[in-house]
Amino acid sequence: MMKLSIQQKIVVGFGLTSSLIVIVSLSGYYSAFRLREANHKELHAKKVLTKLEEVLAEITDAETGQRGYLLTGKPRYLEPYKKAIDKVEDDLKQLQALTADNPYHQKKLDIVVPLIDEKFTELQQTINVRNQQGLDAALEIVNTNQGKLIMDQIREVFSKMKAEEERLFQARAQRTQGTVHTTIWIFSIGLAFDLGILVFVYSHIYREIHQRLQAQDQLRDSESRLTQFLEAIPVGVFVVDHHGTPYYANQTAKKLFGQGIIPKNSANLFPEVYPVYSPKAEKVYPHNLEPIIQALNGKSSIHDGIEIHQPDKIVPIEILGTPIFDDKGNVTYAIVVLNDITERKWAEAERLKFTCRLNQLNQAFSRFVPGQFLQLLNKESIADVKLGDQVEKDMSILFSDIRDFTALSEGMTPEENFKFINSYLSRMESIIIKNQGFVDKYIGDAIMALFSGSADDAVKAGIAMLNQLVEYNQHRANCNYRAIKIGMGINTGTLMLGTVGGYNRMDTTVISDAVNLAARLEGLTKNYGVSLLISHHTFKELQNPSDYAIRMIDHVKVKGKSELVTVYEVFDADLPDVREGKLANQDQFALALSLYSQQAYAEALQLFEACLRQNQADQVAQIYQQRCHLNSNTNAV
Structure with a gap:
């Protein structure tokens, strides 16, 4: 060679x-x-x-x-x-x-x-x-x-x-x-x-x-x-010989340490002469972990959890320590490369801020598209949803609406209207979520909620909403506001959940006769003067109907449906005396309703009037009393 x-x-x-x-x-x-x-x-x-x-x-x-x-x-x-x-x-x-x-x-x-x-x-x-x-x-x-x-x-x-x-x-x-x-x-x-x-x-x-x-x-x-x-x-370079005596430091290293070469030094004095610190700690970096000490011991190392404290600022650095060996394998020099990573730390902090902002945006999106809706569509995030995504599910649908809201809102300013609506909806939303449901959409003052579990979840949510309304009305009375009333309809059946719309505007929705029937039941609460109605589809899905204060009140043909729907009143949330009166008259009311359906109006009238004598607030019995009089007069003519 x-x-x-x-x-x-x-x-x-x-x-x-x-x-x-x-x-x-x-x-x-x-x-x-x-x-x-x-x-x-x-x-x-x-x-x-x-x-x-x-x-x-x-x-x-x-x-x-x-x-x-x-x-x-x-x-x-x-x-x-x-x-x-x-x-x-x-x-x-x-x-x-x-x-x-x-x-x-x-x-x-x-x-x-x-x-x-x-x-x-x-x-x-x-x-x-x-x-x-x-x-x-x-x-x-x-x-x-x-x-x-x-x-x-x-x-x-x-x-x-x-x-x-x-x-x-x-x-x-x-x-x-x-x-x-x-x-x-x-x-x-x-x-x-x-x-x-x-x-x-x-x-x-x-x-x-x-x-x-x-x-x-x-x-x-x-x-x-x-x-x-x-x-x-643009990086600091610091070199010591095998005795630990400083051999060389470039200007960047001197600027970082705030001093130049001190010749008569040893490895044991390094933490005192050239101190570096653990992040956010007022103590010298552990002596045995300093890259220069490890390099003198024949080990290469990289550390980025180190700081240099200067009089006017703290500089985060990344240090690479490398030993230099002679032909016999002995360490002759230790080289330390110091890189100021202030900009990198700043960039990482900005990235964390940006990630936090993205998380906030995701949370904000979940307030417009419920997470349960995404789960039912088997989607991980809103970004995965596409136009036309759909799934068929058996669910219970709850519709609720504030009675005479238009007249109530006319007496309020726009700001008062929004405060009132949000105060009411926020109370009702928490109850729906607590009962394993979620709000599909708000329609002005109306709420449409879905329950993918048992029908009992929807019924319990409706009862709890009415109980919450009592507390809310007490709060409104304390503020000299009018009390409000709501009506609710619940139906259970098969429906389609999915996305509809176009290229520029897409929305989640549910489509089914079951949904339409729930909305019709909510409207019927006005006719019967009650707060909560359920269909026979929901009634037969209840695990134990006797757990509720419930009674059948009619067979009706709702708008858009050709077959009769059996309608039940759930009156658990009625005033105590009204609820107890309905429970006491339950058998008598059921017999009167049966006689009425058989067109035995005179006998039915006697039983309905007996119910009213014991419970004058029973508006359904009042309605049937009037119907019996009307039908009796019609037959007489």
Whole structure:
């Protein structure tokens, strides 16, 4: 094998070192460029998301002002409307400028801008109608739900734009993080190799110095150049010899430690002279874990849970410790590479904030699409739901509605209306969830809830809602508000759960005759003057009907159904004296109902009147009393 001269060895060493340093430097520059680019794109994404929220808020403000003006006729409610019209056009132009480089966003803006124009046209139309024809004519336009449909389309487009912007941000963050990690490894490995080559060249120069005095100038020049390279790299380099005496520190390392080389030092004094700390702890990092100590013991190690405390700040660092061995396997030097990871920590913190925000958004989505609905569709998240997804299930459906809500709401301002509705619905929702059900949708003051378990869950929920209503009315009485009444209908049967809609607007729904029948039963509560009705489909699914205060009250043919439906009243939540009276008259009432169905009106009348003498508040018995009189008179004629 050809033996290289000292000059050749120096040249080879310099060449390898220069190449590695150039690679490491280029990698560092590339990483810094990517981080800066990621930061710029993140700020841009935040601006886009903020502007989307501003535009949506302005449209909402305009709609709120318009509704306030329609209901009150007071011009001050038009101030938010006018401000929104003045500002939304400029904000849309800014949004178009911010997303000029994103064809997806531009396409969505092409869709949403006409919708916004259409929304403002609809708002102005109702205002004009209010001014010219009065409140009722304006409300007829509002009740067409045209404005709501337009607003839902606008929100859907904005939601997709937000999702796209957040997806792009996450993808960029992942690519940037991968680049940073790769660069750190290149730094560490490259520096270790550079210093290894440096030590190798220096050792050969030392052995051959007495024969190659003429090489001294070249050696000094090489040493100077290597030092310049090490000083130029953006990470700290700290070298000690096998005794633990500091041998070299570049400017970055000196800046991090706040001091330069202290020659007369030993490994045992390192924690005092060059202290590093555990994160969030006012104590020196454990002596036996310091990378430089481990390197002197012949072990390579990487630690990123270390901090350097400077007078004005705390710097998180990543340390790579590497031992350098001689040809006999003895440690001659220990090299430590220190990398300031402040920016990486900041990026990780921002990523955690972003992840937290995504979790908050997921939780917010669950308030619009119940998690139970997704489970029934066998979907893990809202993002998995597609138009046309459906499943067939046997379930119980509960409909409830506030009696005379229109008259009640006319005496309240819009703000009072919303506070009242939300106060009422929040109390009822918790009871439905507690009884293993979930709210499928709110229809103004009405509630439609689904129960995928037993029919008992739905009936118990209905009773509990009526009991809760008693407490709520007591609260309203304490605040000098009118008491409210509700009616509920429950039916059990097979239904289809799924998604319906179109490309820009999709909603979850249930479709079935069973659903329609539950809604009809809720309406029948008004006719019979009772609070809770169930069908015979629900009655026969009850595990033990005797657990409830329940009685059959009629066989009816509801609208849209050709067959008769047996209707039962559940009166567990009636006032105690009314409930006890119904229970005491239960057999007598059942016999009277049987006689009535056999058209024995005179005999049935006597029994119904007997029920009323004992319980005058029995409105169903009153209804049948009137029916018996009417039928008796008709037969007499």
